[in-house]
Structure formats: C-alpha cells, structure tokens
Amino acid sequence: MAVSLQVIYPISEGTTFDYSYYTTTHFDLVGEHMGEHIETMFVTKGLAGGPDTPPGIYAVATLVFENQDALNASMAAAPPVLADIANFTNVQPQMLIGEVIS
Numbered sequence: 001m002a003v004s005l006q007v008i009y010p011i012s013e014g015t016t017f018d019y020s021y022y023t024t025t026h027f028d029l030v031g032e033h034m035g036e037h038i039e040t041m042f043v044t045k046g047l048a049g050g051p052d053t054p055p056g057i058y059a060v061a062t063l064v065f066e067n068q069d070a071l072n073a074s075m076a077a078a079p080p081v082l083a084d085i086a087n088f089t090n091v092q093p094q095m096l097i098g099e100v101i102s
Contacts, residue, residue, distance in 0.1 A: 002100035017058040037074035
C-alpha cells in the first residue's frame with residue numbers, strides 16, 4: 001500500500017520562509033538523497049486560509065512512496081535534507097505520515 005509523508009511549514013509571528021532557496025537548493029538535496037525512493041512529490045504553496053483569510057501555512061510538501069519500506073529507506077537517507085531546513089526557514093516543520101487512500 002502506498003504511504004505519504006507530508007511536511008507542513010506553519011506560519012506564525014516572527015517566522016520566515018525563503019521560497020527561492022526551498023524550490024531550488026533544498027529540492028535538489030531531496031532528489032539527491034531521497035529521490036530514488038520517492039514515487040511522486042509535489043509542493044503546495046499557501047495562498048489563503050479561506051476567503052479573505054491569509055494563509056496559515058507557508059507550504060506543504062507531499063512525498064508519496066510505494067510502501068512503508070520505501071519511506072523507511074528514504075528517511076534513513078534524509079539527515080542532510082533535514083539539516084538543510086535551517087537554511088530556508090526558522091519554522092519547526094510538522095510531519096504527517098499516512099496511508100494513501102485515494
């Protein structure tokens with residue numbers, strides 16, 4: 001069964017997020033270290049939290065894996081990717097690992 005890893009970067013007062021660095025340098029690191037295990041990856045940039053409501057999230061990265069073993073292998077290769085987070089944001093990201101049901 002396919003599983004996903006979502007990395008969520010919430011907005012709060014005093015936080016910053018460098019989209020340019022994130023979409024270039026950080027994505028390159030993800031591909032280099034974790035890419036062989038990822039089936040699909042996409043990122044959603046927060047634009048709004050509803051009508052006339054600013055976004056509460058900078059971005060959500062969704063990585064889809066064939067199965068739990070592929071996710072585990074990807075996470076074992078992730079330390080350089082995780083270490084890079086401080087280079088584009090001061091946000092403490094949240095993670096959600098889940099079963100892909102649709």
